[in-house]
Structures are given as C-alpha cells and as structure tokens.
Amino acid sequence: MKKKHFASKLVHRGEKYAESVSKSKSIPIVMTSVFSFDDVESLDAVYEGEANGYIYTRNGNPVHDALSEIMANIEEGERALAYSSGMSAIALSLISQIKAGDHVIAAHVLYGGSCQFIKTELVRFGVDISFVDVVNDDITPYFKENTKVVYVETISNPTMEAVDLQKIAQIAHSHHAKLIVDNTFATPVICQPLLLGADIVVYSATKYLCGHSDITAGIIVSNKETIDKIYSIGLLYGPTLSPFDAWLLVRSLRTLELRVRQHSQNAMKLARYLESLPSVSNVYYPGLESSATKVIALRNFQNNWFGGMLSIELAGGEKAVYSLFRHLKSIKFAPSLGGVSTTTSYPAKTSHRSFTDEELKKAAISKGLVRISVGLENIDDIISEFQEAINKINTA
Ligand code: PLP
DSSP: OOOOOHHHHHHHTTOSOOOOSSOOSSOOOOOOSBOOOSSHHHHHHHHTTSSOOOOBTTTOOHHHHHHHHHHHHHHTOSEEEEESSHHHHHHHHHHTTOOTTOEEEEESSOOHHHHHIIIIIIHHTTOEEEEEOTTTSOSGGGOOTTEEEEEEESBOTTTOOBOOHHHHHHHHHHTTOEEEEEOTTTHHHHOOGGGGTOSEEEEETTTTTTOSSOOOOEEEEEOHHHHHHHHHHHHHHOOOOOHHHHHHHHHHHTTHHHHHHHHHHHHHHHHHHHHTOTTEEEEEOTTSTTOTTHHHHHHHSSTTOOOSEEEEEETTHHHHHHHHHHHOSSSEEOSOOOSSSOEEEOTTTTTTTTSOHHHHHHTTOOTTEEEEEOOSSOHHHHHHHHHHHHHTOOOO
C-alpha cells in the first residue's frame, strides 16, 4: 500500500489494539460517539435487532449497558437506563407516563428541582397537579378520573421522613395510577422500591451511586415495557451520559454497599450526638427514636441502616446557620450530597431556593434548617468539628 502522508498517519495510526491473550480486569471505557460497520447489511442487522451491536452513543454504548445491568439487577427490575443527570431521569420518567389533560399527585416535600419541574414543565404541558403531604395525609381523596402518576421520594428531601411506599403503591394501583419513586437518599442498599410496589425508580446517581462528587448522572429502573417506552423518548430529548461518566459509575457501584453501611453508621452517631445539644432544636433522621416515621423506615429499610442524610434545626435560626458554616472547616458548605466527605447544605437557599416563603413553611423547611450529608471520615472527627463550630456560633 502507498505510504500515507503525515496528516493521514495522525488520523489513522493506533486504531487497532494488538492481539492479546490477557483481558483488561476492569471493563473498558468505550469512549466513542459512533460505531463503524463493514457494510450496510451489518448496520441494518443491528437496527433490526438481528445482530448485537451499537450504532451511536445516544442510542447505546457498552458501558451504559454494563451500568444498566448492575442497576436492574440490584433493584430487582427488568431493565435500567442511564442519563446525564438525576433531573433528566426524573423528567423522562414523568413525561413517559403522562399526556396533556392528565393529573399527577406529588409529595409536597420533594427535591426542589423535581418540584419545580412538576410545577412548571408538567403544568406547561397541560398536566394538572396536586401536591399532597404523603406522610401525614391519606392520598385517596386526591385521586381523579385522570390521575396517572403518584410521585414521591423514599426519604423526603430535606425533612428526612420515610414514606410508606407499600401503602402508597396499593392506593395508586387501585386507582390505575403508576407510582414513581426517587430513591436517591435511600439507595438500593437500603430500599428497593420496586419490591414494595413502585412501578418506576429514579435516581440522581450524582449522589450515593457515584459517591465521589465527580460526575452528574441519573438512573431509571423499571420493567421492560416501561423502560422501552422511556428509551424511545430519551433518544429524542437526548440527555446522553458520557461513557466515561458511566464507567466511573460502574466503578463506584462496586463499593456501594460498603459506603452506604459506613454512611449510615456515621449518620446515626452524629444524629444522636446533635440531638443531645440544646442549641439544636430538632434532628431529622429516620433512624432516631424521635422520628415519626421510624416504624416505616424499620419496615421498608434493610439492615437497620437509614442512610447518610440528616437535617438539623438550629435554635438560633438563620444567623446561627451562617455562623456555623463559617466555623466548620473540613466540613464544606456544598449544595449536593452523597460524597465521601461530610458536607452541609442550606435547603432554603440551595435545593429549595425556588420555594416561596409559604411553600417553605408548608414543607417545614425553616431558615434554621441545615442538611448534613455525613461522609466516610472517622465519625469522632466529624463530631468534634461540629462540637467546636456549634460552640462558636454567634448570632449577634
Ligand atoms: N433527586 C434528589 C433527591 C436530589 O437531591 C437531586 C439533586 O440534588 C436530584 C434528584 C437531581 O439530581 P441531579 O442534580 O443529578 O440532576
């Protein structure tokens, strides 16, 4: 063959790997936007499902498939899909189940972004919404002829109430509605909503599933029929997860159980400690005796683990929160959660910033409420740091 020119060498050299008798121990990162074919017949065969293969990464990629296999398996679902953020997974799962003229019942305490999506986007598409206190109220009277979906979180963000998924699933199904559950805070290690009757489970995989605060991602798990429908819609909206980020998630999932166990044990110790302080007027954690939803958590959660998320109410209100954040040093104020290091967040100014004062009040999100994502440090160090910072709180 004629010798190639410099630019052609740059473009084509290194395309083939050497044959090898050994295999890579971790799965390869298939970092490609598109796949090539030897002929049109091979492409046709893949499109028609007659041959295994990939075409274009928005349609699918081997790393997405590896990730989906793990997630579907640990959730006891049939199939899973991975997207580029929790919000894209939430939006697609909701859109897939409703059309203009339908009605949705949603928990009145939800991650602010989900709430905002339901309130603005679904309403813009002509969907009628009822926000309901799914912990304290019976949802039955809120159903209408056209109710298609009930949307809740396993552990409400940021009030940390365990929601009775079994009961809600039964009521939803008796009204021919689907139950969609955001299981981000609990993770599949603690709760598997599909086994409790949910129809679709969604995750911000940005949090515990990834666990290292380095990517944004979302996951949806359900049965094959539902996932096939969401897959087709997702192709058109296109929130594709980068294969590299999918690979990081696969890597992270290998240690999910170990991490969630440690997060849970640390959070329980910190919750108990903070509950003993006079300057902390309330601690919200589903594992505490004082939690009104501990019975539900005990029934629905595995291993007596309650997750790594807790919220505290500072007696000194807003000023106390500002002062606390200034005095915490290794514990950063970072409005996300689920990473290896302990972080704080301030729901009234971050995740629930879009709520009006009235909505904040209704959802029991006060200006003194601090959300804590308890990390994997030695918990004695975390307790000492809170102790020191809380002692220094100055509300003058
Ligand atoms: N669900 C919950 C419970 C969350 O806390 C968040 C984000 O904080 C989301 C969904 C949205 O996920 P993402 O930020 O990955 O889009």
